[in-house]
Amino acid sequence: MNIRVAHLYPDYLNIYADRGNIAVLVARAAWRGHELDVTEVGIGGRIVPGAHDLYYLGGGQDREQLLVAADLATKAEPLKAAAAGGAAFLAVCGGYQLLGRGYRGHHGDDMPGVGLLPLETVAGDRRMIGNVLLECELEPGVRRTLAGFENHAGRTRLDPGAEPLGRVVSGFGNDGESGYEGCRVGRAIGTYLHGPLLPRNPWLADWILAQALAHRTGGEPPELAPLDDELEALAHAVSSARAQRR
Amino acid sequence: MNPRSGRFAPMVVPLAAEIAAARAVAALSRLVGAGGGTTVPGKLLSTLDPGAVDRLAARLPAGTATISATNGKTTTAAMAAEILRPRFRLAHNGSGANLLSGVASTLLAAGDAQLGLLEVDEAALPEVMRRVRPRAVCLGNLFRDQLDRYGELELVAERWRDAVAELPVSTTLVVNGDDPLVGDLANAHGPALVFGLDDPRVARPALQHAADSKYCLRCGLPLEYEAAYVGHLGDYRCPNGHIARPPLDVVARNVELRALEGVAFDLDLAGETRRVELALPGLYNVYNAVGAAALAHALGATTDEIVAGLGRFSAAFGRFERIAVGDKTILLLLIKNPAGANEAIRTLVDGGPPRLAVVALNDAIADGRDVSWIWDVDFEPLLAGFDRVVATGDRAAELALRFKYGGLAEDAIEVEPSLERALDRGLELTSDDGELVVLPTYTAMLGLQRIVAARGLVRPYWERAA
Structure with a gap:
């Protein structure tokens, strides 16, 4: 089956090797007999709710992020409609901030957001940089870890009752205080973790593919055939050890 | 006052x-080997x-x-x-x-x-x-x-x-x-x-x-x-x-x-x-x-x-270096960020893509703690020519994933975090009179320099720089 992916602003939001995440999704879908159709959506491009099963937004430098923010805000309604229709979202770093209600900068560099995730981001004085380890429970009772790298000045605050992506085992997380990282609303995930995120956390790549397939078929997320993830597990182990030694 | x-x-x-x-x-610092x-x-x-x-x-x-x-x-x-x-x-x-x-x-x-x-x-x-x-x-x-x-x-x-x-x-x-x-x-x-x-x-x-x-x-x-x-x-x-x-x-x-x-x-x-x-x-x-x-x-x-x-002019320290090891040579090309690595790869591929390489990734402060940059490097033209690659350094596994998701068959990838053992493995795989391509990040390059210097193959850099 073909999984239809909309990759938003790949020319602008690509700072932390976002194409690594896409490469992992493409390969892991192919190894299960599914094809990933990736469409690039740039400035002025249209979002048609229902036309894509997964939306991907990467991170950008401040300047690039500023360039796309206004355009992304004009796509807020169709993006929210797509999410309400059960499409999956993965947004990393800058893309994560922009899926919230907006970014408040220090000196007039405010950015509007999409409002798809219940959160706001405020500029901070000190960048939060380093290896990070999370513990996640996307399905009740199933606990798994995510190992990544964070590098952000923004402090992201979730609305009361909003669901984070995970608990910070080691690292800063959303704001360096709450002990939580990222945000999850149904099939939409936002996170500061790059590294890139998916190569060393293949369970999340598979979770996202399953959500996208559920949107594609209109059914439940399927069980995907297991793969040989020995190298992935090794990279995960090294990366989480780094986070715990910081 | x-x-x-x-x-x-x-x-x-x-x-x-x-x-x-x-x-x-x-x-004193040289005397104590620091x-x-x-x-x-x-x-x-x-x-x-x-x-x-x-x-x-x-x-x-x-x-x-x-x-x-x-x-x-x-x-x-x-x-x-x-x-x-x-x-x-x-x-x-x-x-x-x-x-x-x-x-x-x-x-x-x-x-x-x-x-x-x-x-x-x-x-x-x-x-x-x-x-x-x-x-x-x-x-x-x-x-x-x-x-x-x-x-x-x-x-x-x-x-x-x-x-x-x-x-x-x-x-x-x-x-x-x-x-x-x-x-x-x-x-x-x-x-x-x-x-x-x-x-x-x-x-x-x-x-x-x-x-x-x-x-x-x-x-x-x-x-x-x-x-x-x-x-x-x-x-x-x-x-x-x-x-x-x-x-x-x-x-x-x-x-x-x-x-x-x-x-x-x-x-x-x-x-x-x-x-x-x-x-x-x-x-x-x-x-x-x-x-x-x-x-x-x-x-x-x-x-x-x-x-x-x-x-x-020949070359600056470690940027591009050929080191003789018996009948074989090591060709050392520093890689440290996407733009630089792409140029090293373009140059290698122009000379006929190698079938084997040792690639070394460290994440010390001088290399950058964040290794995500390797995904921005266009390794693919090299991968197409590889029969085998040895991934080494402290973050060898990340490199291995980069190559795997770049389309290289998993059985062509060897992971050996120890620089010394990886270098020896690369030399072992190199044919007699052959050249081994080694692509290290900065501190991995320093580590490799120490290894070959300890074997008497090149002079330490503080002597050469004088």
Whole structure:
């Protein structure tokens, strides 16, 4: 089956090797007999709710992020409609901030957001940089870890009752205080973790593919055939050890 | 009462005494095997008295020149040193110790040197320039590199812009006009000597993934490229006319790439055109050579001296090195960020893609703690030719994943975090009389240098740099 992916602003939001995440999704879908159709959506491009099963937004430098923010805000309604229709979202770093209600900068560099995730981001004085380890429970009772790298000045605050992506085992997380990282609303995930995120956390790549397939078929997320993830597990182990030694 | 006297007045030590103390530390540091001892005395001196750097620089009769860039600063500085050596006795930090402490160490050891020729880290450049008050400043390029350490590209550019604006007009600014961010710095200073490349035949068909500064600095529209050479370096202009590549004063034309064997080009300088033969490969080394030529010209070198110096030049420490191991050779090419790694790969592939390589990824501070950059490198042209690759270094597993998801069969990938064992495995897989390609990040390169030096294959860098 073909999984239809909309990759938003790949020319602008690509700072932390976002194409690594896409490469992992493409390969892991192919190894299960599914094809990933990736469409690039740039400035002025249209979002048609229902036309894509997964939306991907990467991170950008401040300047690039500023360039796309206004355009992304004009796509807020169709993006929210797509999410309400059960499409999956993965947004990393800058893309994560922009899926919230907006970014408040220090000196007039405010950015509007999409409002798809219940959160706001405020500029901070000190960048939060380093290896990070999370513990996640996307399905009740199933606990798994995510190992990544964070590098952000923004402090992201979730609305009361909003669901984070995970608990910070080691690292800063959303704001360096709450002990939580990222945000999850149904099939939409936002996170500061790059590294890139998916190569060393293949369970999340598979979770996202399953959500996208559920949107594609209109059914439940399927069980995907297991793969040989020995190298992935090794990279995960090294990366989480780094986070715990910081 | 003198406000500087009193209880908390700093102890004033005569400069000569400081120098003697710091030199003793350097000798001691080598004796105890703490490495080259190249920054320890400088660290001591800058702690004892940070102003000493200013005074040491002021003692150089012909002044000081600084060179900075994300990629190529070590090579450019070494090329400039080769050109200038017949004319000046140099204080040059050839072993790559390029922070303020390294600069201090170099100036300490300057002896009767006449001219300071200093490669400087991008982040350290503003402070070094304020202290040494250079008579010439050469700025090469800005690429994304170690975002965890330097912050975003714009931030580095902004600090450079502020520092350049403070330079007196008597300082000669030498800039790479092909880099939109760096070329624009010329406007922050006034007259500048602009260098670049002009040969659409060797341009890339499209901007690479690793191109960074590809939007107009004023309006944000994508820049239009007449020719893109290395990353975002090329002949650009904003479609709204805000910025464009400035007119070039020192230019390379008619480039002939000879794969790994070297490169030749016409150098246009001061109304003359001369053929330059370079023993180093790749278009990126043409940029280094033109930058070095422009800087040397600004420092008074003649065109003859420039062409001869570039012709004599072999390679800067560890950037591109061949090491004999019995009948086999190791070809060492440093990779440290996407733009630089892409050029190393392009050069390798041009010479016939190797079927085997050892690739080493460390994540020490000097490499960048964040290893995500390897996903921005276009490894694919290399992967297509590999029968086998040995991934090594502290983050070997990340490299293995990069190769796996880049399409290389998993059974062609070996993971061996130990540099020494990986090197031995690579040599074992290399045919007799064959050449083993090794692509290390910075600290992995230092580690490999130590390993081959311990086997008596090359001299340690602090001996060679002397």
